[in-house]
Amino acid sequence: MSRVIRFHRHGGPEVLLIEEAELPLPGRGEIRIQVKALGLNRAEALLRKGSYIETPGLPSGLGLEAAGVVESMGAGVDGFSLGDAVSIIPPQSMVRWPAYGELATFPADLLVKHPSSLGWVDAAALWMPYLTAYGALIDIAGLRPGEFVAITAASSSVGLAAIQIANHVGARPIAITRTSAKRQALLAQGAGDVLAAEEEDLEARLKAIAGPQGVRVMFDAIGGPLFVPLTAAMARGGMLIEYGGLSNEPTPFPLFTVLSKSLTLRGYLVHEITGDPARLEAAKGFILDGVQKGALRPVIARTFAFDEIVEAHRFLESNLQLGKVVVTL
Structure with missing residues (x-):
């Protein structure tokens, strides 16, 4: 028993x-x-x-x-x-x-x-947080050194894994959280910038940080009305990867923003990685290497x-x- x-x-x-x-x-x-x-x-x-x-x-x-x-x-x-x-x-x-x-x-x-x-x-x-973040940022988005990535629900285990992975490949993580209560903790965890979605103009702040080119990669767990400022601050040809649905409100489709910038809004589940032996082996190698180097913890x-x-x-x-x-x- x-x-x-x-x-x-x-x-x-x-x-x-x-x-x-x-x-x-x-x-x-x-x-x-x-x-x-x-x-x-x-x-x-x-x-x-x-x-x-x-x-x-x-x-x-x-x-x-x-x-x-x-x-x-x-x-x-x-x-x-x-x-x-x-x-x-x-x-x-x-x-x-x-x-x-x-x-x-x-x-x-x-x-x-x-x-x-x-x-x-x-x-x-x-495994759950790091496979989820790896699959989105590295396997799908091909996050590159020097570029910005915006991460919502940043204080979650997946959000923190995404911050670490972004830093590990030389990208620049922007942490998005509901209020400023966790700002200092997120900065201490490696976020380059921390935005409080309920307290700030998210679109304006993202544009101020990333500059006129915008943010190419958005990693979102929330959905809902947040789609509007996130897509408005995206770079032309950018990708928003949606892996959750924490918002209880409807998620609008920002049609003209998507059209004018040729954006990709992509749903994602970690099963894409865990269900594909080759992609899973690559993910395991990346994560275990990061753990051994002390970059991922x-x-x-x-x-x-x-x-x-x-x-x-x-x-x-x-x-x-x-x-x-x-x-x-």
């Missing part, structure tokens, strides 16, 4: 329950790990609420990120041994491969032997114990954090 976290109805953090469950042995090509830490993501809160891109049957497990020790292996697994320290590439489906548990099973090709310089907490916080907002999963989800949705929320076992 193993303790797992599940929900039997959709709702707030209080619907998360810790239960005893009998887990099957790993099948062919699968590895079961003894979990040491879990990285929390807003996707899990959306699944819990019933508003995620997956629709689970109930009761359902959840979770996309974990780090731990190889506990058992199915047939056909090569390259791993019992006791190996591993971290998890986020699976295509957290309903099929839930991470929230003392034991969790994943396809072997989603496991990475992470650098020994990473402890359990950092390892559990690595997860920012941990706060850790919680496994028994505090409800409190951890409440904090996840508070918007008070800077970086990743991690649960330890």
Whole structure:
């Protein structure tokens, strides 16, 4: 028997329950790990609420990120041994491969032997934010040294990963956050400039920073009315990569701005990278190289114990954090 976290109805953090469950042995090509830490993501809160891109049957497990020790292996697994320290590439489906548990099973090709310089907490916080940011900025946009990139939701784990990646390749990150409360913290994390979307004229400030050429790459998790000032400050031929939808308001399509500047507005999910073996290998190489050089390092907002999963989800949705929320076992 193993303790797992599940929900039997959709709702707030209080619907998360810790239960005893009998887990099957790993099948062919699968590895079961003894979990040491879990990285929390807003996707899990959306699944819990019933508003995620997956629709689970109930009761359902959840979770996309974990780090731990190889506990058992199915047939056909090569390259791993019992006791190996591993971290998890986020699976295509957290309903099929839930991470929230003392034991969790994943396809072997989603496991990475992470650098020994990473402890359990950092390892559990690595792959979702850095794969998401890498896929957008490097794989898709081809971010170049010296150019500006504007990053919304900059205090999130993905936003901070994007700031680090931009700096790592010599680009110039502009962090966009709701208010100025996190300005100094974001500057300390490597943002070249910090803009408060609710307190400043975003279009004017972006144009003042980037100059008349505008910003070629926008990396946005919010949508909604923010599309108008973001696209207005973009360079001709620029690209806005949308990977979220945090705004509760409708997202306008800025038709004449898009036409006049020949802009690309592109939806993006990290599954583009994780579902393509060649692109995933390139991403892993880039991220692990950055980790080993000290350029990429997860920012941990706060850790919680496994028994505090409800409190951890409440904090996840508070918007008070800077970086990743991690649960330890």
